[in-house]
Amino acid sequence: xxxxxxxxxxxxxxxxxxxxxxxxxxxxxxxxxxxxxxxxxxxxxxxxxxxxxxxxxxxxxxxxxxxxxxxxxxxxxxxxxxxxxxxxxxxxxxxxxxxxxxxxxxxxxxxxxxxxxxxxxxxxxxxxxxxxxxxxxxxxxxxxxxxxxxxxxxxxxxxxxxxxxxxxxxxxxxxxxxxxxxxxxxxxxxxxxxxxxxxxxxxxxxxxxxxxxxxxxxxxxxxxxxxxxxxxxxxxxxxxxxxxxxxxxxxxxxxxxxxxxxxxxxxxxxxxxxxxxxxxxxxxxxxxxxxxxxxxxxxxxxxxxxxxxxxxxxxxxxxxxxxxxxxxxxxxxxxxxxxxxxxxxxxxxxxxxxxxxxxxxxxxxxxxxxxxxxxxxxxxxxxxxxxxxxxxxxxxxxxxxxxxxxxxxxxxxxxxxxxxxxxxxxxxxxxxxxxxxxxxxxxxxxxxxxxxxxxxxxxxxxxxxxxxxxxxxxxxxxx
Amino acid sequence: xxxxxxxxxxxxxxxxxxxxxxxxxxxxxxxxxxxxxxxxxxxxxxxxxxxxxxxxxxxxxxxxxxxxxxxxxxxxxxxxxxxxxxxxxxxxxxxxxxxxxxxxxxxxxxxxxxxxxxxxxxxxxxxxxxxxxxxxxxxxxxxxxxxxxxxxxxxxxxxxxxxxxxxxxxxxxxxxxxxxxxxxxxxxxxxxxxxxxxxxxxxxxxxxxxxxxxxxxxxxxxxxxxxxxxxxxxxxxxxxxxxxxxxxxxxxxxxxxxxxxxxxxxxxxxxxxxxxxxxxxxxxxxxxxxxxxxxxxxxxxxxxxxxxxxxxxxxxxxxxxxxxxxxxxxxxxxxxxxxxxxxxxxxxxxxxxxxxxxxxxxxxxxxxxxxxxxxxxxxxxxxxxxxxxxxxxxxxxxxxxxxxxxxxxxxxxxxxxxxxxxxxxxxxxxxxxxxxxxxxxxxxxxxxxxxxxxxxxxxxxxxxxxxxxxxxxxxxxxxxxxxxxxxxxxxxx
Numbered sequence: 020x021x022x023x024x025x026x027x028x029x030x031x032x033x034x035x036x037x038x039x040x041x042x043x044x045x046x047x048x049x050x051x052x053x054x055x056x057x058x059x060x061x062x063x064x065x066x067x068x069x070x071x072x073x074x075x076x077x078x079x080x081x082x083x084x085x086x087x088x089x090x091x092x093x094x095x096x097x098x099x100x101x102x103x104x105x106x107x108x109x110x111x112x113x114x115x116x117x118x119x120x121x122x123x124x125x126x127x128x129x130x131x132x133x134x135x136x137x138x139x140x141x142x143x144x145x146x147x148x149x150x151x152x153x154x155x156x157x158x159x160x161x162x163x164x165x166x167x168x169x170x171x172x173x174x175x176x177x178x179x180x181x182x183x184x185x186x187x188x189x190x191x192x193x194x195x196x197x198x199x200x201x202x203x204x205x206x207x208x209x210x211x212x213x214x215x216x217x218x219x220x221x222x223x224x225x226x227x228x229x230x231x232x233x234x235x236x237x238x239x240x241x242x243x244x245x246x247x248x249x250x251x252x253x254x255x256x257x258x259x260x261x262x263x264x265x266x267x268x269x270x271x272x273x274x275x276x277x278x279x280x281x282x283x284x285x286x287x288x289x290x291x292x293x294x295x296x297x298x299x300x301x302x303x304x305x306x307x308x309x310x311x312x313x314x315x316x317x318x319x320x321x322x323x324x325x326x327x328x329x330x331x332x333x334x335x336x337x338x339x340x341x342x343x344x345x346x347x348x349x350x351x352x353x354x355x356x357x358x359x360x361x362x363x364x365x366x367x368x369x370x371x372x373x374x375x376x377x378x379x380x381x382x383x384x385x386x387x388x389x390x391x392x393x394x395x396x397x398x399x400x401x402x403x404x405x406x407x408x409x410x411x412x413x414x415x416x417x418x419x420x421x422x423x424x425x426x427x428x429x430x431x432x433x434x435x436x437x438x439x440x441x442x443x444x445x446x447x448x449x450x451x452x453x454x455x456x457x458x459x460x461x462x463x464x465x466x467x468x469x470x471x472x473x474x475x476x477x478x479x480x481x482x483x484x485x486x487x488x489x490x491x492x493x494x495x496x497x498x
Numbered sequence: 499x500x501x502x503x504x505x506x507x508x509x510x511x512x513x514x515x516x517x518x519x520x521x522x523x524x525x526x527x528x529x530x531x532x533x534x535x536x537x538x539x540x541x542x543x544x545x546x547x548x549x550x551x552x553x554x555x556x557x558x559x560x561x562x563x564x565x566x567x568x569x570x571x572x573x574x575x576x577x578x579x580x581x582x583x584x585x586x587x588x589x590x591x592x593x594x595x596x597x598x599x600x601x602x603x604x605x606x607x608x609x610x611x612x613x614x615x616x617x618x619x620x621x622x623x624x625x626x627x628x629x630x631x632x633x634x635x636x637x638x639x640x641x642x643x644x645x646x647x648x649x650x651x652x653x654x655x656x657x658x659x660x661x662x663x664x665x666x667x668x669x670x671x672x673x674x675x676x677x678x679x680x681x682x683x684x685x686x687x688x689x690x691x692x693x694x695x696x697x698x699x700x701x702x703x704x705x706x707x708x709x710x711x712x713x714x715x716x717x718x719x720x721x722x723x724x725x726x727x728x729x730x731x732x733x734x735x736x737x738x739x740x741x742x743x744x745x746x747x748x749x750x751x752x753x754x755x756x757x758x759x760x761x762x763x764x765x766x767x768x769x770x771x772x773x774x775x776x777x778x779x780x781x782x783x784x785x786x787x788x789x790x791x792x793x794x795x796x797x798x799x800x801x802x803x804x805x806x807x808x809x810x811x812x813x814x815x816x817x818x819x820x821x822x823x824x825x826x827x828x829x830x831x832x833x834x835x836x837x838x839x840x841x842x843x844x845x846x847x848x849x850x851x852x853x854x855x856x857x858x859x860x861x862x863x864x865x866x867x868x869x870x871x872x873x874x875x876x877x878x879x880x881x882x883x884x885x886x887x888x889x890x891x892x893x894x895x896x897x898x899x900x901x902x903x904x905x906x907x908x909x910x911x912x913x914x915x916x917x918x919x920x921x922x923x924x925x926x927x928x929x930x931x932x933x934x935x936x937x938x939x940x941x942x943x944x945x946x947x948x949x950x951x952x953x954x955x956x957x958x959x960x961x962x963x964x965x966x967x968x969x970x971x972x973x974x975x976x977x978x979x980x981x982x983x984x985x986x987x988x989x990x991x
Contacts, residue, residue, distance in 0.1 A: 032873075073962030073970060081974035085604075088975075103917035114918055119900060121923070198924065210713050217709035220702060220723075222928040225716065237951075244951045254959050292960040302960030403613060403946065404533075415949035418608070421974075424599040425610050425945035430617070431694065435718035437943070450930070452903035452918035453896055454911065458736045458887075465746050467784040467794035469569035477569075481577045481914070 020188075023180050024195060027123045027150040030177045036120065036148045039098055043091060045145045045174055049138065050087045052173040053080060059169075060134060063161040067133065068260060069305035078259060079134040082421065086139055089423050089440060090146050097146070097444045100453070108462075108480050113455040118448040120148035121222075122198030127154050127189065127212070129203045130307055131263045133162035136203045136226075141179070143443025149199070150178040154192060157185040158307055197221050199447060203265075206432055224436025224446050227429055228359050229386035230269040233416065234376045234402070236393035238277045238284075248392045248414075249284035253292055255390065255416020257343050261304040262363045263311070265433075266388050268416055269360050272376040275369040282345060282367065286330050289343045297333040297342040306339045306362065315341055315362040318355040327366075374398065377405050385409075385431030390416050409433050511680055516687040519676060523619045523646040526673045533616060533644045538590060541641045541670055542583045545634065548669040549576050549583075555661060556630060562657035563629065564752065565797035565831075574751070575630040578914065582635050585916055585933060586642040593642065593937045596946070604974060609948045614941040616644035617718075618694035623650045623685065623708065625699045626799055627755045629658035632699045632722070637675070639936025645695075646674040650688055652700075653681040654799060693717050695940060699757075701851075702925055720929030720939050723922055724851050725879030726761040729909065730868045730895070732886035733769040740885040740907070741776040745784060747883075747909025749835045753796040754855040755803075758881040758903075758910050761852050764868040767861040774837060774859065778822050781835050789834040790827050798831045798854065807833055807854040810847040823855075848875075865891065872899060878924035883909050902926050 030036065053060070057080055064070040064079065103114040124144050128137035137155045144151045153170070155163040167183045182188060193200075193215035202212045203226040216223045233255070237248045256268045273281050294300045306312045316334055319325055324346065325332075331344030346366045349355055355366055370376060373393075380389060389408040393399060399413060409429040412419045419425055420439075428437025438446050462480065464473035472491075479487040509515070531537055549556070553576055560566040560575060599610040620640050624633040633651050640647045649666065651659040663677040678684060689696075689711035698708045699722040712719045729744060748760045765773055785792040798804045811817060811824065816838065823836035838858045841847055847858055862868055865886075872882065882901040886892060892906055902922035903912050912918055913932070921930025931939045 071960075071962045072964075073960075073967050076967055077970055077974070081971060085974055103915070105915055105917070109911065109915070114912075114915055116919065117896065119923075206716060209716055213713035213716065214710050217706050217713055220705060220709065220721065220925060220928070227716070247951050250959055258959075302962045403944075404615075405530075407615060407618075407942065408944065410945040410947070412947045413949060414951060415608075415947070418605050418949065419610075419945060419947040421604050422599070422601055422608075422610055422945075422947060424601065425947065426612065426943055427945065430942040430944070432716055434716070449900070449923040450919055451901070451923070452912055452920065453906075454904070454908070454915060454918065455892070455906045456908040456911070458739045458907060461739055461742075465750070466742055467567075467569075467750065468786075468792070469567060469794050474569050474572055477573050478577055481573065481581060 020182065020191065021195070023182070024123065024152065026177060027152060027180065031120070031122050031150045035175075036145075036150055036178050039095060041175070042094060042145055042148060045179070046087050046091050046094075046142065048173045049142065049145075050084065050091075052169060053083055053087075053138075056165075056169060059165060063165045064133070066161040067130070067159040068307055069303075070260065071302050073302070074258070074260075074304065079132055082135050083138050083142075085421070086142050086423070086439075086443075090142055090444070093441065094146055094444075097441055103452075105454075106483055107485065108483060109456065111457040115453050117451045117453055118147065118444070119451050121447060121449055122149060123152070124149045124199040124201065124447060125152050125154065125192060125197045127200070127202045127204065128156060130156035130158035131260045131265075133159040133166075137166060140201045140203075140438060140443065143438055144201070144447045145179070146444045147447035149447050151180070152192070153179070153181045154184070154189060155181065157183065199223070201436075201438075201446070202226065206434075209434065224428070224438065225434040226265065226427075226436070226438075227387070227432065227434035228265040228361070229429070229433040230359050230383055231266060231386045231388045231390065232376070232380050233268045233271050233390035234373065234393065235271055235273040235277075235281060236373045236391070236395065236398065237414070238273070238280050240394060245280070245284060249281070249288045251392070251414075251416050253285060253288045253343075256365050257289070257293065257303055257363055259417060261306070262365075263304070263307065263361050266417060266420060267361075268365070268390060269386070270356070270366040270368060272368050272370060272373070272379060274373050275371060278347060278367060278369045282329055282347065285345060285365075289330070293343060297335055297340060300340060300342060303343075303363075306341060309339065311362070312336065312339050312341070315360075315364065318358075318360065318362075318364060319344075321350075321353050321355075324349045324353050324355055331363075374401070377401060380406050385429065385433050387429045387433040388412060388419070407431065409437075511678060511684045511687060513687045513690050516678075516684075516691050519648060519678065520619060520691045520693070523648065523674060523676065527616075527618055527646040532641075532646050532674050535591070535594065537671070537674075538641055538644060539587065541675070542587050542638065544669045545638065545641075546580060546583050548665050549580055552661075552665060556658075559657040559661045560629070563626070563655040564755075564799055565795075566752065567794045567796065569794065570750070570752065570796070575628060578631055579634045579638065581914075581916075582638045582932075582936070586638055586937070589934065590642050590937070593934055599945075601947075603978070605947070605949070607950050607952060611946050613944045613946055614643070614937070615944055617940055617942050619646045619648070620695040620697070620940055621648050621650065621688060621693045623688075623696065623698045623700065624652055626652035626654035627752050627757075629655040630662070633662055636697045636699075636931060636936065639931055640697075640940045641675070642937050643940035645940050647676070648688065649675070649677045650685060651677065651679065653679065695719070697929075697931070697939065698722065705927070720921070720931065721927040722757065722920075722929075722931075723880065723925065723927040724757040724853070725877055725901075725922070725926040726851050726875065727758055727879045727881040727883065727901070728868075728872050728875075729760040729763045729883040730865070730872075730885065731763055731765040731769070731773060732865050732884075732888060732891060733766060733772075734887050735885050735907070737772065737776045738780070741773070741780045743908050744883075744885075745777070745780055745835075747911075748857060749781075749785075749795060749855055751910055753798070753833075754857075755796065755799065755853050756910070758913065759853070760857070760883060760909050761879070762848065763857065763859045764871055765859060765861060766865055767863060770839060770859060770861045774821050774839060777837055781822070785835065788825075789823070790825055790830075790832050795832075795835075795855075798833055801828075801831065803854065804828065804831050804833070807852070807856060810852065810854075811836065811856060813846055816841045816845050816847055819858075869894065869898060878902075878922070878926055880922045880926040881905065881910070881912070900924070902930075
């Protein structure tokens with residue numbers, strides 16, 4: 020493994036990844052990889068997570084194609100140095116900021132979107148001119164094997180490598196020196212990654228999670244809007260990998276008096292989307308493995324929590340399936356309300372007044388996304404200014420992920436750093452400042468021995484008080 | 499609890515005290531006080547007043563701590579912070595405005611923006627060499643972004659540290675901005691707390707400790723460190739001007755004790771003598787025949803660093819390479835501008851960041867070899883400098899040398915240009931600040947997407963069918979033709 024990394028470093032040192040043509044060729048090859056292997060990708064996702072092709076296309080294949088295409092069309096623009104303004108004092112001078120690759124980067128991806136979370140950062144790293152080691156999650160083994168076998172067939176082996184393995188491989192990788200580490204996963208492991216990075220002063224981007232709330236305030240508008248709200252909530256909870264997503268809706272906040280309306284709408288929508296009961300469930304992913312299954316089942320073990328189930332609750336251990344489950348007002352100190360759920364259980368918390376949702380959200384750590392279904396412009400403004408999250412999405416769920424012009428990342432416990440679109444390029448680049456100066460004219464007062472006159476001159480110069488300077492030079496100001 | 503230490507009559511600042519400070523600031527932050535534009539403006543104006551009314555005291559403290567000449571104190575410590583405040587006051591309104599983001603056909607209809615919000619309660623740990631500049635400049639950024647702040651100045655500049663504590667308490671809002679003085683125990687107590695951001699200026703060893711402590715709370719950090727900033731001098735230049743500019747950037751900035759100080763020079767063998775002679779001539783013009791008598795040079799900060807620098811100069815095979823200077827006064831902690839020619843590349847003076855008034859000159863046969871030398875030295879420095887009129891060399895320098903910032907035909911001045919981000923890469927640090935970059939460093943850029951209820955793409959939702967897949971493919975590709983085709987196909991199917 021150390022040999023592979025040495026090769027990555029050598030390739031970078033020799034300038035193998037610098038040229039725009041290399042970067043473009045790699046990105047095009049990646050697009051080819053995706054286009055030519057769609058069926059294998061669908062198969063692997065079905066095997067690991069029970070994802071249906073539509074979900075796989077919507078959340079993985081389609082997202083990646085879009086990302087590569089966008090990057091290819093913008094790359095030349097991103098790579099170009101940007102001019103920076105220089106004050107007249109320094110004339111003649113030219114200032115610019117030039118993006119440069121960081122070097123050898125390490126990408127850790129997660130099991131729930133095994134292709135998107137591995138390849139989207141990879142797109143960013145390649146576009147910025149780095150060499151990359153990709154460590155996919157072994158909890159999605161079929162997808163990991165696919166990446167290990169297929170990437171070398173399409174991409175430059177000397178610059179982009181994939182390593183298989185579990186936590187032990189991850190630990191070994193963290194002992195080595197990298198120029199950047201990009202990590203998607205849990206806050207617990209995020210801490211370990213950052214602590215290891217600290218030893219080498221390696222900058223990191225941590226894409227973590229949190230309890231993403233959805234405030235529901237549109238049920239009393241029109242029936243059609245209420246229906247769309249319900250569809251978007253259901254789509255935003257069980258749609259992405261059956262709730263096993265960092266941006267999945269974790270819990271709902273709604274006014275007491277509208278709770279039953281909401282539950283009825285959700286039930287109808289769930290049945291229409293996924294089926295009537297656990298035996299006839301379709302178009303929905305399963306739980307990734309036994310460990311996660313048990314964790315979720317345990318969340319329901321608390322009798323007070325179990326009592327609050329108003330829909331669903333059935334589990335099938337053999338098939339690792341838990342049906343979409345709705346809970347109404349489970350105890351606030353229960354685990355299901357303190358830990359990120361990451362599964363198909365949806366608590367609904369009722370409030371006397373929907374405005375209380377702001378305080379409720381603030382009592383928990385900053386989530387990756389806050390969803391708010393409301394048409395009240397004042398309330399929207401309050402949510403924006405009084406809560407803190409990576410992103411806020413009004414009147415929808417999930418789609419912000421598709422917006423390449425919006426930075427995707429967390430704040431506080433949901434992480435730091437960001438990517439998507441140009442932000443991916445930036446996150447794997449160093450923005451180098453460059454100043455070009457001419458030899459003339461010279462500002463003599465810069466140089467010792469220093470006198471009061473020189474001091475006044477420089478003060479005026481630094482305040483860009485050009486008029487004052489002229490006065491001084493003409494003898495009209497005294498030092 | 500604050501324990502009374504009767505012997506010193508001073509309270510001990512431990513983890514609990516640190517916790518109390520953070521709690522107080524967090525309570526202030528939660529009230530929304532620091533978020534208001536008015537509050538930020540009043541604090542920045544107060545800081546301007548603070549600098550204006552206390553210039554003599556600041557100059558005196560810097561003289562105590564570093565024997566810093568008034569010129570340097572006035573310009574680099576006071577004037578530069580003054581400039582940052584005024585820039586922030588002028589531009590803050592603009593910086594605080596949400597930035598519109600483009601949305602594509604895929605999420606139509608929608609609108610998007612990026613909103614800047616303060617991170618919360620932030621910690622600024624500063625260094626001893628520019629005690630006012632690297633304390634207050636980050637604080638200006640943190641204020642402009644709307645945060646509550648703890649400033650921990652360096653104990654190695656004690657007069658400056660206590661003056662800062664007094665002035666900040668007198669002029670700024672103590673319920674939101676505090677100074678905590680102290681050394682390792684106090685810093686450790688602070689680092690145990692949960693911060694929303696830490697900006698640290700200093701060395702790589704302590705930076706690792708800061709980042710490891712930050713990791714426990716997932717706190718993002720900006721680390722402004724150092725490195726060996728090389729200067730390549732090519733023979734095609736105006737030697738007098740180049741020499742002066744190198745002197746100004748080296749000995750004119752705290753006598754070489756600056757993070758962007760030219761650390762060593764690389765030049766061609768046949769130019770070295772001319773270069774050394776030029777230095778001798780200009781150094782004498784600037785500092786006189788006996789530099790230890792000059793009032794225009796800072797002293798070495800303390801005996802530890804004096805000993806460290808002496809060791810670098812006295813190393814066997816190095817001491818014989820001194821071609822100018824070398825005078826020392828241990829009592830006054832003074833070392834004169836010293837130039838060394840062709841020290842061994844594996845000597846201590848060429849391995850660690852000098853941070854002092856010693857300037858080694860390394861010679862190479864051809865100028866191009868200087869690039870190899872810089873690359874082989876390992877770590878990426880905070881700055882790198884090149885003096886030449888040759889366009890090709892400039893291009894090669896700019897494209898291949900990896901450093902925080904590069905300057906062609908001058909040294910150190912890029913710090914004064916607010917449109918350039920100031921920060922390192924690799925061993926010289928991570929993150930950046932100055933100008934708007936300071937505001938950004940202390941902000942969270944929140945992505946906001948507004949959607950309407952019209953245009954609900956039914957094909958997002960289950961039950962999933964092959965027909966939906968085709969439509970979805972078209973929609974995600976964003977191509978109008980593709981979408982129309984797919985829709986027509988759907989209707990015909």
